[in-house]
Amino acid sequence: MITERVQRVVTEWAAEEGWAETPVCRLERPAEEAHGDYATAVCLQMAKAARRPPLVLAEELRRHLLADPEVARAVDKLEIAGPGFLNFTLSRDAYVEAMAEMLAAGEDFGRGPERAHPRVNLEFVSVNPNGPLHVGHGRYAAYGDSLQRLLKFSGMNVATEFYINDYGRQMDRFGRSVAARYAQSFGVDLPVPNDGYQGEYVKEIAAGLRAEIGDRYAEALERAASRVTVAGAPGRNAGGARETAPEEVLYEEEEEETPDGLAEWPDDPAIKEAVDFFRTRACRVMLEQMKSELEAFGVVFDCWFSETGLHVDGRLERVVQRLLDAGEAYREGDAVWLRTTSRGDDKDRVLIRRNGAPTYFAADIAYHESKLERGFEHLINIWGADHHGYVARMKAAVEILSGRPGSLEIIIGQLVNLLEKGALRQMSTRRGEMVTLAELVRAIGVDAARFFLVSRSQDQTLDLDLDLARRHSQDNPVYYVQYAHARIASIIRNVPEGMEAGVPVGAEVFATPYEQALVKRLESFPAVVQDAAERRAPHRIAGYAQELAGDFHVFYKHCRVIGVGPEEGASRLALCLVTKRVVARCLHLLGVSAPESM
RNA sequence: GCGCCUGUAGCUCAGUUGGAUAGAGCGUUGGUCUACGAAACCAAAGGCCGGAGGUUCGAAUCCUCUCAGGCGCACCA
Structure with missing residues (x-):
């Protein structure tokens, strides 16, 4: 296509002139129509290095370009404008050729060349399985999954992974919270721990387990209840299963005295066993729920990796030993330290x-x-974003392990704020304050939810007002894009027998600005894919899809496909086919369905 | 105090490896269905791109300072 051809001419020219650096010649779509179909500022950019005025360079480059037969054929006008821009006006041949190429590329149009290496691992979501996924997690799920699809389509070899944080203090708290709710369902006055999990779902899990095991642990927990020291702390209601006011839960306290948070429950083997049981089983329940919710959301992981396994199978000890042996880690003050300062921490x-x-x-x-x-x-x-303080040490650690700098890339996504009647509120699993992903999906559907979550740059904090989202769900731009797809499907259904897509050369082919705009938009798709993949920015696909749908709707308004001359009809049908494929591809990259009708 | 992210139309946000007169959706105002889907199209209004300096042919984009918001700076996870 013309962009590559122009770059080649520029490269040859640079070699001819003996310039050390080959200028990158980007063809851009000028905002102003009078500036042609494409424009480049390459002469302005290289003027300093070439030590010649930009207008002189432009004159020379223009000559070189027109001397190239391929460029000459693709271009009707090649004008020098302003301080040294080159403005290209495409010929009809250029549209025909581009269209023929895109049509021939079929479903794979836009796909990048496949690269087996490097093998890429993409980890995302990775939460404690101690509560339902909220929309914050949903955002990372939508972002990560779309990124995964995008990277693969751009040619990368990617596998996805979910790290299950199923070990440690948070999980113990969770286990004790479920145990407490279980005990309460027997009328035992065992409160959910101060720093435990208050959400309603904890009761549901407890009820589910009770249905399975009956009163197996009731007695042990009753014993626990009788020995728990109350000390006037909030959140201890006599009379069992009553909701605790979340804002009264002071989880900052006592961190010093009871660093593992377990000291307030007596150390008794039977109680311990009970807590173990509830932790393990509740974790499994949550995990299954997450898995199915994510699947319903269109997100499937290649691998679920358990943190507990690392402790159990000894890998953790081994890697610490390995780091000690390598001199990267050292003992000091009875602790073992990793020398992350050697790699920039x-x-x-x-x-x-x-x-x-x-x-x-x-x-x-x-x-x-x-x-x-x-x-x-x-x-x-x-x-x-709440983990970005952890980035430097992790990068350092992976660099130490792999011996290669840059082998770990960390993408920081900003958070989601919960907005209620205009008031801001941070979500909290522990306090049970959240809008769950499932709620959002129930309110507006998977397609609208995914499009909404992935349309914004991951660098942008996102405010979510569920009521507002529900009220505006019909305005979600996803329908604009899907409508274009359904409209094309409808046209194709109406195509009479014998009419076929094709790109004949003729005066009436691609004669309108609407068709030309659509061709140019489609032609840019491969570049958009590569750019979005490199920048890890799937939201650009969402933006592109809206622009493409817009170009199509305008085209549709002005150009009939069926019932016009054979050449016009064939070329317009080709335009429809390729547009449909690209729209479907974009939607698929975003994890959104591409309906044939709606 | 230090570090990261963000400030663009009334609202929600694109555009940021420097390009020509800064875009879209929603909202507002007004128009368009006797041919393929009006979930669409067309038009109008709406902006000191947080502010101030600087770099240069040219800055929303790069640099410095500054104001505002978010998030971090553990032998927590």
Whole structure:
């Protein structure tokens, strides 16, 4: 196509002139119609290095371009404008050729060349399985999944992964919360811990487990209840299963005295067993729920990786030993530290605490070691903005493990704020304050939800007002795009026998600006894909899809496909076919359906 | 205090490896269905791109300062 051809001419010219650097010649769509179909500022950009005025360069480049037979054929006018722009006006041949190419490319139009290496691992969502997914998680699910689809379509070799944070204090709190609700269902006065999980779903899980095991742990927990020290803390209601006011829960307190949060429950083997049971089983329940919710949301992971496994199978110990042996880690003050400062971190980080317990960081290192051992050469993690303080140490750690800088890429996504009657509120699983992903999907559907969540740059914090979203769901731009697809499908259904798509050369082919605009938009699709993939920016696909749909709707308004001359009809049908494919592709990349009718 | 992200139309947001007169959707006002789907199209109104300096042919985009909001700066996860 013309863009590549122009670049080749510029490259040859640069070689001829003996310039050290080959200028990159980008053809842009000028805002102003009078500036032609494409424009480039390359002469302005290289004027300084070439030490010649831009207008002189433009004159020369123009001559070189017109001397190239392919460019000459594709261009009707090639004008020098302003301080040194080159403006291209395409010939009819250029449209015909571009269209023929796109039509021939079929379903694969826009797909990048397949690359087996590097093997890429993309990790996202990765939450504690101790509560339902809320829309914040949904945002990362939508973003991560679309990114995965986009990277694959651009040619990369990608596998996706969900790291299950099923180990540690949060999970113990969760287990005790479920145990407490279970006990309460027997009338036992065992309160949900101060720092436990208050959401309604905890009761439901407890009820589910009770249905399965009956009163197996009721007695042990009753014993626990009788020995729990109450100390006037909030959240302890006599009379069992009553809701605790979330805002009274003070989870900042007592962090010092009871660092593992478990001390307020007596140390009794039977109680411990009960808590273990509830933790493990509740975790499994949540995990299954997440899996099916994500699947319903169109998000499927290649691998679910359990943190607990790292502790159980000894990998964690091994990697710490390995780091010690390599001299990357050291002991100091009864703790084991990783020398992350050697790779740009602010300070060294603890792997094994003074009390012998490994940090979350150590487990994460073991996890990333596993990724590397499984043959992934490039690791991408998507994290929420609340974890960005963790980036430097993790990058340092992976660099130490792999011996290669840059092998871990971390994408920070901004958070989702919950908006209620104009008031802002941070979501919290522990307090049970959230809009769940399932609620959002129920309110506006998967297509609108995914489009909404992925249309914004991941760098942008997102305010979500569920009422507003529900009220405006009919205005969701996703329908604008889908409508274009359905409209084309309808045209195709009406195509009479014997009429076929094709790109004949003739005076009436691509004669209107509406057709030309559509061809140009379609032609840019491969570049949009590559650009969006490189920038990890699936929202650009959403933007492109809306522009493309817009071009199509305008075209539709002005140009009939059926019932016109044979050449006009064939070329317009071709335009419809390719547009339909590209719209469908965009929607698919966003995890949104492309309906034949709606 | 230090670091990261963000400030663009009334609202929600695109556009940021420097390009010509800054865009879209929603909302507002007014128009368009006797041929393929009006979930559409057309037109109007709406902006000191947070502010101030700087870099240069040219800045929403790059640099410095500044104001405002969000998020971080653990032997928590």
